[in-house]
Amino acid sequence: MSSAATEPLRRNSVGWYLYGVAAAEDASTRVTSPLAAGTEEEVELVAEGPLVGVVSRVSLHEFDESVLPERLSDANWLEQKIRAHEQVLERVLEDASVVPCRFCTVYRSEAELRRFLSERRGALEAALDRVRGKVEVGVKAFIDRDRFAAGLAKENDDFRELTVHVSTAEGGRAYLERRRLEQLVASELEGFRGEAAGRIHARLLAAAEDGLALALQAPELSGREEEMIFNGAYLVTANRDAFEEALASLARDVGGDGVDLELTGPWPAYNFVPEELGAE
Amino acid sequence: MSSAEPQTLKQQVTLLDLVDRVLNKGVVLSGDITLSVADVDLVYVGLRVLLASVATLEEPRERLSADGARP
Numbered sequence: 001m002s003s004a005a006t007e008p009l010r011r012n013s014v015g016w017y018l019y020g021v022a023a024a025e026d027a028s029t030r031v032t033s034p035l036a037a038g039t040e041e042e043v044e045l046v047a048e049g050p051l052v053g054v055v056s057r058v059s060l061h062e063f064d065e066s067v068l069p070e071r072l073s074d075a076n077w078l079e080q081k082i083r084a085h086e087q088v089l090e091r092v093l094e095d096a097s098v099v100p101c102r103f104c105t106v107y108r109s110e111a112e113l114r115r116f117l118s119e120r121r122g123a124l125e126a127a128l129d130r131v132r133g134k135v136e137v138g139v140k141a142f143i144d145r146d147r148f149a150a151g152l153a154k155e156n157d158d159f160r161e162l163t164v165h166v167s168t169a170e171g172g173r174a175y176l177e178r179r180r181l182e183q184l185v186a187s188e189l190e191g192f193r194g195e196a197a198g199r200i201h202a203r204l205l206a207a208a209e210d211g212l213a214l215a216l217q218a219p220e221l222s223g224r225e226e227e228m229i230f231n232g233a234y235l236v237t238a239n240r241d242a243f244e245e246a247l248a249s250l251a252r253d254v255g256g257d258g259v260d261l262e263l264t265g266p267w268p269a270y271n272f273v274p275e276e277l278g279a280e
Numbered sequence: 281m282s283s284a285e286p287q288t289l290k291q292q293v294t295l296l297d298l299v300d301r302v303l304n305k306g307v308v309l310s311g312d313i314t315l316s317v318a319d320v321d322l323v324y325v326g327l328r329v330l331l332a333s334v335a336t337l338e339e340p341r342e343r344l345s346a347d348g349a350r351p
Contacts, residue, residue: 018309021307079295082295082298082299083295083298085302086301086302099307100301100306100307101306101307101308101309102302102305102306102307102308102309103303103306105308105309116309127307138297214300217296221296222294223294223296264297268306270301270302270306271305273305275305275308277308277309
């Protein structure tokens, strides 16, 4: 990385942690008031032309590349910093649109930070324009296998008959019939997942400015027993009424098939800003 | 798990949702210090520990890889 990384690490040297960038005319100094108990970050706004960087001064002893890997494996440190990052951006979002930065974007001096804001002004303004007046929401879909099977039994006579057999059969026959039913449910589910995910995404996209299908979350990380079949992010107008109506109506439609929808947000538009921001 | 209502619409933000955004999305700037891909992988390892300590987890299934992508 930068040559500065090889400089000897001085204790107490200060870095500038950049949470995000907003338009100077929108951002309120309210974000600089102390955060909730438990976080120690003091937030400042660094104005450079029409933009402000939302920053905290941090100790490079804590964030330098030489110590970062160790910090990142400290789960408590990590959770606290991740939550603080989001919390600061959500406060900015109350007054202003914001281009969120990735976790741990740190400058070694205020001058470097200002130089960056000024050099990337055009790209930052374009990114801000795209998210102005909008927020990101997340929608996740989970399938409840039992309700999916019950839905199949309602629509399909063979399924219903088999379900009845399973509930009345005894001994070895019960085992075999249950196995057969499980296999049938699994094979129906195979086609349903993709079809339902496509339908959900299309309906939500129609009510949003933009949308993306994200990678599904691993069950061992999500801690959910139900299988996730869809994970989407949508860019919607700050007034989310139309989108939430579409979501509620969709939830009613897919609920009978055993699909539950979960809404998260509003988020800063993490998924709708360019990943790389080129210099001009 | 008990059978759920016909449809549920919950406002639920998990740490995982946060991590997926704060760590994997957002503008990557030419900061003097930025996370590398290896750093982010490390975070998911740390997260596993964190989640295991706060949640009762089932036996991990093998269907999905650590980053949630389909195999």
